[in-house]
Amino acid sequence: MKIFTKEELSYFNGENGKPSYIAFEGKVYDVTKSFLWMGGKHQALHRAGEDLTDALKDAPHGSEFIKRFPMVGVLKD
Amino acid sequence: MAKVTREMVERSGVNVDKLVELLVKNAAAELTTFYYYTILRVNLIGLQGEGLKEIAETARIEDRNHFEALVPRIYELGGSLPNSMKEFHDMSACPPANLPDSPNDVEGILKILVEAERCAVRGYTQICNMTAGKDHRTYDLALSILHEEIEHESWFSEFLGEGPSGHFLRRGETSPFVSKFLR
Numbered sequence: 001m002k003i004f005t006k007e008e009l010s011y012f013n014g015e016n017g018k019p020s021y022i023a024f025e026g027k028v029y030d031v032t033k034s035f036l037w038m039g040g041k042h043q044a045l046h047r048a049g050e051d052l053t054d055a056l057k058d059a060p061h062g063s064e065f066i067k068r069f070p071m072v073g074v075l076k077d
Numbered sequence: 078m079a080k081v082t083r084e085m086v087e088r089s090g091v092n093v094d095k096l097v098e099l100l101v102k103n104a105a106a107e108l109t110t111f112y113y114y115t116i117l118r119v120n121l122i123g124l125q126g127e128g129l130k131e132i133a134e135t136a137r138i139e140d141r142n143h144f145e146a147l148v149p150r151i152y153e154l155g156g157s158l159p160n161s162m163k164e165f166h167d168m169s170a171c172p173p174a175n176l177p178d179s180p181n182d183v184e185g186i187l188k189i190l191v192e193a194e195r196c197a198v199r200g201y202t203q204i205c206n207m208t209a210g211k212d213h214r215t216y217d218l219a220l221s222i223l224h225e226e227i228e229h230e231s232w233f234s235e236f237l238g239e240g241p242s243g244h245f246l247r248r249g250e251t252s253p254f255v256s257k258f259l260r
Contacts, residue, residue, distance in 0.1 A: 035169075035172040035173070036170075036171075036172065038167060038168075043099065043102065043170060043203070044095050044099045045095060058206070059203075060198075060199035060200070060202040060203045060206070061199055
């Protein structure tokens with residue numbers, strides 16, 4: 001399982017054709033193929049390449065929407 | 078743009094650019110849903126499908142009304158719609174409500190309808206949360222749309238056997254909550 005630093009995760013921001021990865025509760029998920037993450041942006045409020053653990057607390061959905069995506073690694077503290 | 082309107086919203090602490098982007102994305106979801114629901118409704122046929130046609134049509138027309146109601150607020154706040162219809166489609170706040178592989182799969186169509194409504198309920202809940210007590214006009218609009226989206230969800234959910242909606246079909250005109258923004 002690949003281990004990502006926050007800096008490494010930030011590369012996967014979905015811009016210029018790069019994959020879109022997000023972190024949640026220490027795990028890194030690949031959301032590249034999601035319609036709702038096109039271009040690495042989600043609902044105008046969130047960007048790929050970031051740890052969204054805190055952001056999910058204010059989201060109008062639960063973690064099941066993140067956990068359905070392929071897990072590609074873990075986020076180093 | 079309504080200059081003081083935007084200023085008031087900015088002063089309340091709302092990020093107006095992000096709010097406008099969200100409104101545009103939800104307007105895209107409404108108009109594309111109107112389009113996809115046209116195809117879904119057309120394919121609601123036969124003994125099972127015919128009974129769903131009326132609520133699918135009501136939801137379709139009300140989603141178009143939501144688009145119409147959102148557009149003036151987007152421009153009031155200094156936003157705009159993209160020139161390209163394709164760009165507009167692809168920025169939608171909700172995924173395309175495509176017809177299932179088997180067009181005769183009524184339950185499959187119902188699941189697509191209910192998921193589309195649930196996406197809308199989440200989206201307008203988010204906008205209400207962002208604007209409550211801050212941007213009164215957008216809040217009022219988003220809440221009015223939310224009322225109708227929740228009813229759509231409950232209609233389709235009832236047909237999926239998830240429990241009673243608790244209310245009946247529309248009596249009279251469509252968009253009982255949003256119509257005040259359509260005058």
